[in-house]
Amino acid sequence: xxxxxxxxxxxxxxxxxxxxxxxxxxxxxxxxxxxxxxxxxxxxxxxxxxxxxxxxxxxxxxxxxxxxxxxxxxxxxxxxxxxxxxxxxxxxxxxxxxxxxxxxxxxxxxxxxxxxxxxxxxxxxxxxxxxxxxxxxxxxxxxxxxxxxxxxxxxxxxxxxxxxxxxxxxxxxxxxxxxxxxxxxxxxxxxxxxxxxxxxxxxxxxxxxxxxxxxxxxxxxxxxxxxxxxxxxxxxxxxxxxxxxxxxxxxxx
Amino acid sequence: xxxxxxxxxxxxxxxxxxxxxxxxxxxxxxxxxxxxxxxxxxxxxxxxxxxxxxxxxxxxxxxxxxxxxxxxxxxxxxxxxxxxxxxxxxxxxxxxxxxxxxxxxxxxxxxxxxxxxxxxxxxxxxxxxxxxxxxxxxxxxxxxxxxxxxxxxxxxxxxxxxxxxxxxxxxxxxxxxxxxxxxxxxxxxxxxxxxxxxxxxxxxxxxxxxxxxxxxxxxxxxxxxxxxxxxxxxxxxxxxxxxxxxxxxx
Numbered sequence: 001x002x003x004x005x006x007x008x009x010x011x012x013x014x015x016x017x018x019x020x021x022x023x024x025x026x027x028x029x030x031x032x033x034x035x036x037x038x039x040x041x042x043x044x045x046x047x048x049x050x051x052x053x054x055x056x057x058x059x060x061x062x063x064x065x066x067x068x069x070x071x072x073x074x075x076x077x078x079x080x081x082x083x084x085x086x087x088x089x090x091x092x093x094x095x096x097x098x099x100x101x102x103x104x105x106x107x108x109x110x111x112x113x114x115x116x117x118x119x120x121x122x123x124x125x126x127x128x129x130x131x132x133x134x135x136x137x138x139x140x141x142x143x144x145x146x147x148x149x150x151x152x153x154x155x156x157x158x159x160x161x162x163x164x165x166x167x168x169x170x171x172x173x174x175x176x177x178x179x180x181x182x183x184x185x186x187x188x189x190x191x192x193x194x195x196x197x198x199x200x201x202x203x204x205x206x207x208x209x210x211x212x213x214x215x216x217x218x219x220x221x222x223x224x225x226x227x228x229x230x231x232x233x234x235x236x237x238x239x240x241x242x243x244x245x246x247x248x249x250x251x252x253x
Numbered sequence: 254x255x256x257x258x259x260x261x262x263x264x265x266x267x268x269x270x271x272x273x274x275x276x277x278x279x280x281x282x283x284x285x286x287x288x289x290x291x292x293x294x295x296x297x298x299x300x301x302x303x304x305x306x307x308x309x310x311x312x313x314x315x316x317x318x319x320x321x322x323x324x325x326x327x328x329x330x331x332x333x334x335x336x337x338x339x340x341x342x343x344x345x346x347x348x349x350x351x352x353x354x355x356x357x358x359x360x361x362x363x364x365x366x367x368x369x370x371x372x373x374x375x376x377x378x379x380x381x382x383x384x385x386x387x388x389x390x391x392x393x394x395x396x397x398x399x400x401x402x403x404x405x406x407x408x409x410x411x412x413x414x415x416x417x418x419x420x421x422x423x424x425x426x427x428x429x430x431x432x433x434x435x436x437x438x439x440x441x442x443x444x445x446x447x448x449x450x451x452x453x454x455x456x457x458x459x460x461x462x463x464x465x466x467x468x469x470x471x472x473x474x475x476x477x478x479x480x481x482x483x484x485x486x487x488x489x490x491x492x493x494x495x496x497x498x499x500x501x502x503x
Contacts, residue, residue, distance in 0.1 A: 136468040175500040179466035184500075191489070214431035216389050216488050224489045231483040236468050237443070237476040240500025248427040248436075248492025 004029030016195030018084030020222020058115030191246025265338030269447030273474020311368030443498025
């Protein structure tokens with residue numbers, strides 16, 4: 001689909017990958033609705049881009065329904081959904097400190113996996129009622145964010161990897177579920193990107209990992225992530241696939 | 254990589270995915286040379302699109318060396334290599350008619366696998382010797398596999414083997430060439446509207462699109478081209494295989 005004039009709903013849109021995509025999609029003419037737990041930060045970017053900000057915890061069912069209703073009322077119904085909200089923790093399954101706290105594991109699953117599904121299901125239901133855009137019968141596109149961690153499995157990432165592998169695993173069935181309605185589903189698995197989420201990673205780990213990126217040997221820029229988001233929106237043949245964008249890194253090798 | 258004025262080689266560029274890619278790379282300001290075994294067809298396409306045509310049999314090492322040199326003389330040494338040349342010989346491993354002829358495998362390996370590797374190794378060796386471009390990147394290789402290499406449709410044993418091999422080369426080749434600032438990404442197309450698909454399916458590719466979840470049609474070469482251009486323009490894409498198939502599993 002041509003993104004110009006479309007409403008793009010971006011969770012975690014206040015910063016990091018979500019903000020990078022918001023900048024790219026705005027530049028291409030989309031109206032961006034930034035859903036974030038941090039309303040102040042989301043509002044700042046929304047004002048810069050001419051979009052809107054909504055406070056939202058993606059793991060909360062009624063909150064997501066209310067947030068999307070607000071977006072529909074103010075900007076129109078979103079045909080582009082980018083699930084960029086996510087959290088990361090680094091804890092070993094068991095260590096001398098004890099077993100991995102279960103509530104921490106469940107929190108990561110709730111935000112990254114349930115939150116992604118929550119927004120996808122409510123937003124996709126909204127798209128089903130919209131007119132088709134073209135002869136293909138396209139109505140919208142849902143883009144989820146997994147992580148190369150889901151496939152590569154670095155240490156201390158059991159909870160995060162499980163949540164992101166869950167997102168990866170949803171991609172094909174969700175694409176098949178929504179295909180009859182002309183809604184595509186794609187997943188992006190980023191490697192090391194310069195984001196606030198990555199800022200929580202211990203420095204010694206980062207010092208070791210960036211030199212292992214084959215090329216380019218640096219952090220990814222959220223705008224590069226955003227460029228791939230735009231390609232996915234525009235290229236109707238991309239469906240049911242997960243794309244690694246990582247400079248060919250394989251973690252733990 | 255910014256495509257403006259960049260020399261690009263597209264094998265199998267006379268028709269199908271390659272011709273589609275050539276058109277978009279030209280629109281983006283690149284200087285394109287299409288390589289094809291069929292020089293007449295390549296010249297017709299090149300005249301239509303406004304680019305160079307070079308005769309090349311990718312399976313033949315001498316032909317690849319000569320063609321890359323010729324492209325270099327016309328447009329400057331190619332920094333982007335798009336490997337679309339491929340053949341598809343269908344046939345079951347064994348039937349009541351007997352075992353599948355060995356040539357079904359050897360011929361497809363020669364073109365689809367060795368041909369792709371030939372362009373990559375000679376093309377990358379030439380990029381390696383160029384003066385550095387400003388910025389971090391020196392070259393991009395886009396290889397073309399197929400979802401057949403992952404999904405294994407019947408009658409495609411030999412073709413699938415060659416395309417699975419192209420998929421398998423992606424990561425080690427990206428690692429090999431990373432030191433020279435050259436990226437390697439593979440596209441695995443599903444059913445596209447191309448002469449190759451029409452010959453294999455013995456009909457219009459669109460007639461076989463019923464099992465594609467969405468969109469319910471064959472892919473357009475322009476959509477392949479858009480993905481190839483994004484790969485070239487986005488420096489973080491490297492060492493990855495991207496299915497482009499409307500969620501089809503063959």
